[in-house]
Amino acid sequence: MVAPGCGHLIQPGPTRQSGLRASMPELPEVEFCRRSLERWCGNHQILGFSLLDPRCVRASTKARPSAGLAEGAELLSATFSQPPGPLLRHGKRILWRFGDRALLLHLGMTGKWSRQPSPHAKIRLELRDGPLFFIDPRLLGGVVPLTWQEGQTALGAGLGPDALGNPLPPLAGRRAVKVALMDQAVVAGLGNVQAMEALWRAGLRPTLPAEEVTGERHTRLDRAVQVQLLGSLQMLEGAEEITYVEEAGSTNPFPIYQRDGEPCPTCGTILERLVQSGRSTVWCPRCQP
Ligand SMILES: [Zn+2]
Incomplete structure (x- = not known):
């Protein structure tokens, strides 16, 4: 059976453009960020950095901006002085290796890495071909400096399997299936938009108790999640930068998100x-x- 909505999932990937519209960071936007950093930095040494707002350096992804790390600048210096290594992603977290150190990157609601300057830039890195900025107007994201060993544990700590490319785990309990899908401990990477769009593609009512999504329903949802994530990634392909739907002047690329009444x-x-x-x-x- 073909899930409703599958027919218009894969839209032609846009050609390289500077302001692609996307939701707030969920798995596709974070994966886009990971690929962008990989493309911009590769394994070339970071030539310098400025910590423009020390509050963005945190002890953990759960720490508040008011609890910025006192030794943040020193830790960033120890990190960026080593050659960059691979960027790993699990759910909405990215782990960026620098020798025996690492940075856990968390985008929060409005964070992004960009080559364009912004009044909301929190960190500026000097690359061989120009600056790179971590921008976060609401400062709900940040960077967590860790050792490489700590980072490998922190990357997936408390998270279910990554939603992209892994089978959807069994869903349990009386809570609504949409709420279960957004629980990062069940499956990592789905947020409000990806969960609602996937349920629409699967033809499943968002209020259905999670425990009733078994058998053929579960298979349909599993497939819809993959189709949804791959489609969103494809929409981002070739873009230079993401503009979140919540930002002024953006348009909405999603079939049903924010389209009630249509x-x-x-x-x-x-x-x-x-x-x-x-x-x-x-x-x-x-x-x-
Ligand atoms: Zn319909």
């Missing part, structure tokens, strides 16, 4: 909105019975 792209039924765990879910009452 017709469903598959069946024309008016899309509805509900709130689950404080987050908006848009859904189609006909495609997702």
Whole structure:
């Protein structure tokens, strides 16, 4: 059976452009960030850095900006003085190796790495061909300096399997399937947008109890998650930079996200909105019975 929505999943990848619209950082945006850093930096030595806002250097991804690390600049110096190695990703976290040290990168809600300067830049790196910035207007993201050994443990700590390329784990409990999909301890990388779009593609009602998503329903959802993630990655391909949907002047590339009151792209039924765990879910009452 073909899940509703599959037919218009893969849109032609845009040619290289400077302001691709995307949701706030979920797995595809974080993977885009990982690939961009790999392309820009490779294994070339970082030539210098400026810590423009010390609050972005944290002891852990859970630490608040007010708890910025006192020795942040020293730790960054010890890190960036070593040659960059591979960039690994698990869910929405990136681990960037520098010799025997590493940086855990966390984008939070509005973080991104960019070649363009911004008043919200928190870190500036000097590369051979110009500067690179960590930009984060709301400062909910940041960098965590660790040893390489600590970093390997921290990367996946507390997270379920990465959502991209791994089978969707069994879902349990009476809580809604959408809420279960967004639980990083169950499956890592899905946020509000990817979860709601995947459920629409799978034809599953977002309020369905997680434990009822078994058998054929689970297979359909598993496939819809992969199709959704790969489609989002493909949309980002070739882009120079991400502009989040929440940023001023951006447009929305998603079929149902923020489109309540508009017709469903598959069946024309008016899309509805509900709130689950404080987050908006848009859904189609006909495609997702
Ligand atoms: Zn529909």
